[in-house]
Amino acid sequence: MKYFFRGIVIFALGLSLSLGFHWVTQAQVSQPIQRENFSSASSRSGKQYYDVGQFSAALQAWQQELKAYEAEGDKLKQAYTISLISLAYQQLGQWQAAEDAIASSLALLEKVPDKIGDRTRAQILNRQGRLQLAKGETEAALQTAKQAEFFYDRSGDSMGVIGSKINQVRALQALGLFRQAQKLLTQVEQQLDTLEESPVKVASLHNLGNLYRQTGNL
DSSP: OHHHHHHHHHHHHTOOOOTTTOSSSHHHHTSOSSOOOOSOGGGSOHHHHHHTTOHHHHHHHHHHHHHHHHHHTOHHHHHHHHHHHHHHHHHTTOHHHHHHHHHHHHHHHTTSOTTTTHHHHHHHHHHHHHHHHHTTOHHHHHHHHHHHHHHHHHHTOHHHHHHHHHHHHHHHHHTTOHHHHHHHHHHHHHHHHTSOOOHHHHHHHHHHHHHHHHTTOO
């Protein structure tokens, strides 16, 4: 895996953010390679704006999408989109608005039948964990990442499980629990070895390499 990691790390540096997958390197992976000027938020999706760092435009686009889902009465898509709106607010430094959006999205999920919204719930929890870590609520971020892992596991999303574990490692490191963090890192590396190559695996390996570097394990 070391040789594979070496070969892909340069590519990983250029990856765009996979929304909702993990908050450990969102700020790093989502840095725009180039910036573009777009005339209106309706011409591109919120994710496209987000990936090039145009967070206000992403917010506007997602708010428009939310209106459409409200008109359709699709609560699952509403919850998901509101959590994306929270991501945009986070990037804009509007912490209270971001927190309110996360709370609204989780409240909407309570109206979705059990297990149907498991993967969406996990994604929303990841966005909540990112917010908690940014606000210094590290213990809460750790518990949120564990909850996200549970829902990813129940939905059968193995990459989501790994992403949630990486989030837990970051929180454990921030709490000074380095032995626990190292143990979990070893588990994550073993799990990644069993998975087929994919852009998400590349991003996970990039995260893993960063975490090893930060602990001095070059």
